[in-house]
Amino acid sequence: MDLSLSSSSLIPISTPFKSRTFTHYPNPPSFNSKSRNFQSKPLISHQNRPFRAQSSNGTTPNDGFVLEDVPHLTDFLPALPSYPNPLQSSKAYAIVRETFVRPEDVVAQKIVVQRDSPRGIHFRRAGPQEKVYFKSDEARACIVTCGGLCPGINTVIREIVCGLNSMYGVEDILGIQGGYRGFYSKNTIKLTPKVVNDIHKRGGTFLRTSRGGHDTSKIVDNIQDRGINQVYIIGGDGTQKGAALISKEVEKRGLQVSVAGIPKTIDNDIAVIDKSFGFDTAVEEAQRAINAAHVEVESVENGVGIVKLMGRYSGFIAMYATLASRDVDCCLIPESPFYLEGRGGLFEFVEERLKENGHMVIVLAEGAGQDYVSQDSHPVDEKDASGNRLLLDVGLWLSHKIKEHFTDVKKMAINMKYIDPTYMIRAIPSNASDNVYCTLLAHSAVHGAMAGYTGFTVGPVNSRHAYIPISHVTETQNTVKLTDRMWARLLASTNQPSFLNRDEVIPEKVDQELSKA
Ligand SMILES: Nc1ncnc2c1ncn2[C@@H]1O[C@H](COP(=O)(O)OP(=O)(O)O)[C@@H](O)[C@H]1O
Ligand SMILES: O=P(O)(O)OC[C@H]1O[C@](O)(COP(=O)(O)O)[C@@H](O)[C@@H]1O
Ligand SMILES: [Mg+2]
Numbered sequence: 330m331d332l333s334l335s336s337s338s339l340i341p342i343s344t345p346f347k348s349r350t351f352t353h354y355p356n357p358p359s360f361n362s363k364s365r366n367f368q369s370k371p372l373i374s375h376q377n378r379p380f381r382a383q384s385s386n387g388t389t390p391n392d393g394f395v396l397e398d399v400p401h402l403t404d405f406l407p408a409l410p411s412y413p414n415p416l417q418s419s420k421a422y423a424i425v426r427e428t429f430v431r432p433e434d435v436v437a438q439k440i441v442v443q444r445d446s447p448r449g450i451h452f453r454r455a456g457p458q459e460k461v462y463f464k465s466d467e468a469r470a471c472i473v474t475c476g477g478l479c480p481g482i483n484t485v486i487r488e489i490v491c492g493l494n495s496m497y498g499v500e501d502i503l504g505i506q507g508g509y510r511g512f513y514s515k516n517t518i519k520l521t522p523k524v525v526n527d528i529h530k531r532g533g534t535f536l537r538t539s540r541g542g543h544d545t546s547k548i549v550d551n552i553q554d555r556g557i558n559q560v561y562i563i564g565g566d567g568t569q570k571g572a573a574l575i576s577k578e579v580e581k582r583g584l585q586v587s588v589a590g591i592p593k594t595i596d597n598d599i600a601v602i603d604k605s606f607g608f609d610t611a612v613e614e615a616q617r618a619i620n621a622a623h624v625e626v627e628s629v630e631n632g633v634g635i636v637k638l639m640g641r642y643s644g645f646i647a648m649y650a651t652l653a654s655r656d657v658d659c660c661l662i663p664e665s666p667f668y669l670e671g672r673g674g675l676f677e678f679v680e681e682r683l684k685e686n687g688h689m690v691i692v693l694a695e696g697a698g699q700d701y702v703s704q705d706s707h708p709v710d711e712k713d714a715s716g717n718r719l720l721l722d723v724g725l726w727l728s729h730k731i732k733e734h735f736t737d738v739k740k741m742a743i744n745m746k747y748i749d750p751t752y753m754i755r756a757i758p759s760n761a762s763d764n765v766y767c768t769l770l771a772h773s774a775v776h777g778a779m780a781g782y783t784g785f786t787v788g789p790v791n792s793r794h795a796y797i798p799i800s801h802v803t804e805t806q807n808t809v810k811l812t813d814r815m816w817a818r819l820l821a822s823t824n825q826p827s828f829l830n831r832d833e834v835i836p837e838k839v840d841q842e843l844s845k846a
Contacts, residue, residue: 393447396435399777399785399796402462402587405580409781411460415497430456436795438601452601452795455773455787457496462585462781463558465498470778471557472520473505473512474534475564475571476715479595479607480614481759481767482563484529486536488771489561489591490520496772497779503557504535508564509571510542512551529764532756534563541714543571549578552586559587559778565594566803567715569786573799576784587778590786590799591770595755597645598806601797602788606767608645610760611638615650618750619690623656626688629744633679633689633731637724637749640694641717643808646754647694648819658682658689659825661727663696664809665816667828669730676734678826683743693727695720695751702726724749769794 403409414429422428434454442449472489474482486504493499503517518524518536528535552560552575562572569590576588592599597608618636626632638646644662651660659678661667669675682689702721711719728747735743759767766789773787773794785796809816811829820827 393449395448395450397438397450397452397798397801399453399782399798400576400580402585402781402783405583406585409462409585411462411781412464414457414459414461414779415465416457417459419496428457429459430454432458436790436793438790440791452790452797453782455777455794455796457776458780460781461497461779462587463497463499463779465500468493468497468499468559468779469501469503469555469557470499470559470561471503471505471517471552471555472536472561472563473508474536474538474593475508475562475568476538476540476593477565477595478533478538478755479593479605480532480610480755480757481606481763482534482538482593483525483531484759484764484767485563485591485593485606485771486520486534487525487529488768489775490525491522492772492775493779494522496775503555507537508539508542509544509548509568510539511537513544513547514542517555529767530758532758539714540567540717543574545571545574545578548575549582549584552579553582553584558585559589561589561591561774561778563591563593565592565596566599566806567717568593569599569799570803572786573784573803576799579783587781587783588785589774589778589783590802591774592786592788592802595646596640596643598641598643598808599788599802600805600807601790601802602786603790603792604645605788606763606770607755607759608649608763609766610757610763611646611754612649612653613760614754614757615646615692615750616654618748618754619650619654619656619692622690622746622748623654623688625746626690626744630687631683631735631741631743632687632746633683633691633743634746634748635691635693635724635728635731637693637695637722637747637751639751639755641696641720642806644694644697645807645809647692647697648809648815651692652819652822654692655822656690657692658686658823659691660693660819660823661691661697662694662809663699665697665811665828666700667698667826669701669734673826673828675826675828676731679731679735680739683741691727693724695723698723698727722749 416422416428435451436454438450470493472486490502493502502520504520505511505517506515572588572590579586592602592605594605595607595611597605599605615638622634622636626634640646642663644664647660647662651657667675702723713719724747728745732745735741770787777785777796782796784799786799786802
């Protein structure tokens with residue numbers, strides 16, 4: 330297979346983007362991919378690192394193509410030997426047309442483009458690579474889970490263990506217990522396919538989790554002391570920031586340790602990737618709470634149901650659960666400020682719906698309306714062990730406000746039903762489609778680490794799994810864009826007020842949103 334790039338595929342750095350790296354692989358050694366024994370002598374010494382593309386006349390072509398590449402162990406350990414990938418002799422992959430992803434395969438971040446728009450940012454395509462940088466009997470992997478729960482964590486753990494074992498013959502896999510602090514304060518457990526065999530049927534994390542306790546130096550000391558050379562870190566934005574620090578420290582110490590991040594958050598607020606695992610399960614489970622609220626309120630007079638869902642800074646679960654249900658009259662999310670009193674306010678809308686239908690359901694993301702709640706309750710600014718702000722209970726606050734308004738001002742009796750299913754939604758096992766997704770994530774992480782990549786997060790970008798530099802996913806948070814059509818679809822489906830009066834309400838916020846669009 331000729332993996333060299335033709336001159337027409339030379340790819341430039343685009344000037345508008347800061348600190349981009351372009352990678353271009355030299356011709357790999359030619360060998361019959363199906364005939365070599367993967368545990369043989371090192372295939373080549375390294376030669377796996379990129380150089381900047383130039384056209385034959387020495388200039389950089391300029392079609393705006395940018396590759397946001399991930400670090401590789403040979404960046405700081407250039408003499409590292411590589412070996413043929415054992416998958417080439419795997420029965421399962423025997424008739425796969427292309428067992429390995431090509432080094433030049435990339436995934437575009439933006440797929441809707443205009444004919445003459447620059448090609449934009451791309452990420453390295455995830456998948457098995459022709460060369461690996463670990464012999465199976467020398468690989469010593471560990472897995473840790475950090476932050477809040479999310480459906481599917483156990484599936485990811487299971488599939489990392491089974492993937493390492495069945496695809497790469499790795500048997501030495503350790504579970505770090507209780508999150509980052511488990512590296513230096515707890516014993517490890519040995520993970521085998523047998524041990525993890527049916528953990529995907531349970532919610533939570535088999536390895537347990539925690540917030541806080543990230544001490545880079547102690548963690549890397551521990552990695553070094555235990556002879557661990559692959560670290561799989563499952564967690565949200567905070568965890569990924571911690572993973573980036575670990576990967577930098579590993580590089581500083583010159584250790585042959587691959588650090589792979591698997592993004593986890595029920596809030597779906599991780600940037601770049603299409604969606605996070607467990608999100609679909611959460612939206613599905615939220616339907617049960619919404620249905621319950623609907624059944625309750627349509628059975629009584631002037632029933633008002635409020636369902637609080639998770640979503641600290643982003644209202645994806647609330648938005649998708651609302652769109653899926655069609656029984657929801659109003660959805661309130663952190664990204665969209667709302668107001669209660671006066672024309673176009675929530676009280677007016679509740680009254681209208683009660684007059685029209687005799688009942689209504691409000692879905693509320695936990696991070697919505699925090700400013701209003703704090704105005705009423707003079708809160709202390711409390712944080713959890715990871716430094717995340719602790720939220721005030723907007724659900725209780727809103728139920729109280731609505732009840733007070735209708736009883737005291739409108740002299741109208743209402744039947745309030747407040748449902749808070751947040752932890753119930755987070756604690757269940759993942760559904761079938763999330764299970765498949767978790768498997769792909771785990772396998773992509775395993776392929777990447779075995780191929781010597783490090784400091785990467787794995788995830789689908791426009792439906793194709795890619796290796797994304799960790800910093801790229803932690804720079805920003807994914808939030809619902811009020812100016813996107815998805816939010817408009819929601820408004821059209823509920824017919825709720827948008828609460829956005831450009832001149833009077835929040836001109837700055839709307840303008841910011843519009844300028845981002
Ligand atoms: N900026 C950061 N740098 C290093 N570690 C961090 C950072 N933010 C959070 N962490 C660590 O990551 C872990 C999980 O973070 P947390 O914010 O609780 O959950 P999540 O990763 O799901 O966002 C904690 O152990 C915390 O100490
Ligand atoms: O009560 P806990 O465990 O701190 O978790 C609550 C928070 O966890 C979340 O599910 C998100 O957690 P992560 O940051 O770990 O992804 C939020 O929606 C929620 O506010
Ligand atoms: Mg977080």
